[in-house]
Amino acid sequence: MFGQELRTPVDLVFGAPPKPEVEGGHEMDYLRRLQERLQVAHVFSCQAQASSGARQKRTYDTRCWGQDFTPGDRVWIYCPSQTKGMSSKLRSHWQGPGEILQRLG
Structure with a gap:
């Protein structure tokens, strides 16, 4: 539509498809x-994205703490259910308190 090849998310992941070599003299040097430079920029951005994702995951994992439950602890149980004729937005989805009986894993 605009006289250019369409760029899709697949192109961003796998790179642009190979293009035929452009024939010509020194006037085509700028194009080459x-x-x-675009190929180098693409490789650089893929590397930066990968390292940034790893850094963000590492940072998240250092701040993410789970809670260990032991048998005998009292907990609330999340149990979303829908009742016909009643809006689920107005219901409490928590039931309990319940008691931990055993730890499976």
Whole structure:
């Protein structure tokens, strides 16, 4: 539609499809250098995205603490259910208190 090849998310993950080599003399040098710079920028951005994702996961995992439950602890149980004719937004989805009987894993 705009005279350009469509870029899709697949292109961002796997890179652009291979293009045929452009024939021409020194007047095509700018095009070749531009294509090389775009390829380098694509590789750099993929590496930066991967390292950023790993860093964000590591940071999240250091602040994320789960709670250990032992038999005999009293807890509330999340049990979402729908009742015909009643809005689920107005219901409490928590039941209890319940008691931990045993730890499975």
